[in-house]
Amino acid sequence: MSTSATARATNGIWLVAEREISSKLRSKAFMISTGILLLLALVGILIGGFTSKNPEATTVAVTSETASVVEALPNVKVTEVTGRDEAEDLLRSEKVETAVLPGDGPTGYTVVALKDAPGSIVSGLSVSPSVEILDPATTNPLLRYFIAIGFGLVFFMAASTFGATIAQSVVEEKQTRVVEVLLSSISPRTLLAGKVIGNTVLAMAQIIALAAIATVGLIVTGQKEVLSSLGAPIIWFAVFFLFGFVLLAALYAAAASMVSRMEDIGSTTTPIMLLVMAPYFLVIFFNDNPLVLTIMSYVPFSAPVGMPMRLFVGEAQWWEPLVSLVILLASCVAAILIGAKIYENSLLRMGTRVKLAEALRG
Known part of the structure; x- marks a missing residue:
């Protein structure tokens, strides 16, 4: 690709990304829901912190x-x-x-x-015998449970919300024939990249805002020990979420491009939604199970939840996040390549749902 063609593609990607971001920021429903989410997170942390510090006498x-x-x-x-x-x-x-x-x-x-x-x-008032623990718990079980809910819920809500936004945007453009106008100026891959980047920026902004809210809440309630133990896991969560969301976003866009009506979105995006839901339920029910957490930390779809959780409880070696991240990056590249092929081959096909085999063949 020539330099001028590369520049045009880059400009096209950022134009689409800006369009995705601005359309969301102009949406009152999105802004209100985001504000409510941040407020609920702050209130939850403050109430939990003050309650744990000042139990009723x-x-x-x-x-x-x-x-x-x-x-x-x-x-x-x-x-x-x-x-x-x-x-x-x-x-x-x-x-x-x-x-x-x-x-x-x-x-x-x-x-x-x-x-x-x-x-x-x-x-x-009881006389207790001396107790010797051979395998002591590294964290408070109740705190471990709430941290698991936090990681799982944030990943689930952000991935499902912005993933659904991408899917609806793709189908809406097909249904209104806007996509034909867009493709007269830019390539399908440029359009896909812009959508993924735009929604990734929004999702990461929400994650950073939630991390800031959690930090403020923990500082205000004097939970400096919890904050210090959460520092590295939160950073790793943001890194894993970034690439994990790109993977899911590419799949959401590809799945949505296979249908032409809003009513049919569920038929192609349901498997991806299940992949998003699985880490949330697994980390809640198995947050005290080292084997399940270890498996989760290496599976690309659940690594953004499993690995930070293992880092928080001190069950992961220093090199494990790096290995897991390499696996996630490789999966991300594969998902983008496959998703781009499906998207490119299905975007202009109207009417009935495009079968996966046909979308892959072109």
Whole structure:
């Protein structure tokens, strides 16, 4: 290709990309939904952070004999009583959750409750044996679960939202015959590249905005340890998402080019949607399963979720993200080549759905 032809193709790609970006930014529905998403993410992080930092104190009735030992327990609010009768009155009126009174047991205390004794009080006053863990957990299981939901949900929502946008744009241009006008000026591959780049820019902007929101939320709630442990995984998530989305975007565009009506989009894009949904459900249900996470981290469609998750819990070696990224890049190139061929061969074919074999043959 000559220099002038390359320049024309490059200009065409950026013109299409700018058109995709500007049309989205002019959409009130897109801007409102993005704002709501960012607001919900911030509110969720703030509520979770403040709740974990400031759990509600357990109200406990104590006597002068038990006050000192109960006051030494974390997160308790003590009400001193003169004896058992007054403690029971407070329990029945639900002014306190439990009472710690002198007793004849091995600890010298008795825990009295109306229905269920708070586990934190019982464990705090119990005599526990020494514990030795052979294979300690690297992260808090609840935190691990929420981080898994976060990675899975962000990937699922961004990939499905912008993937569907590409598919609808392709079919709309075919249905209105606009594509014929566009192809009189630029090649199908230039049009495809512009659509993929434009929507990738939008998707990455949303990912960066969510990462910034998460960082602000964690700083405000004082969760610096969580933030420091999430730094590298978030960066790797952004890198993997970039190439993973390009792969999916090329497939979405190719699948959509095989139909000519909006009603038929689902018939060709459903398999891709399943590929997008799979990592979300797998990382939620198997976030504590090292084998499943390892497999996910090397499969191109799930690597953007699986590998950052393994990095967060400390189960991945330093070289594994690099190997996984090479596999993803190779898959991305293959998807672009195949997707471009399908797109080029199907874009001007109107009427009935184009079969995959026909689209690949041309």
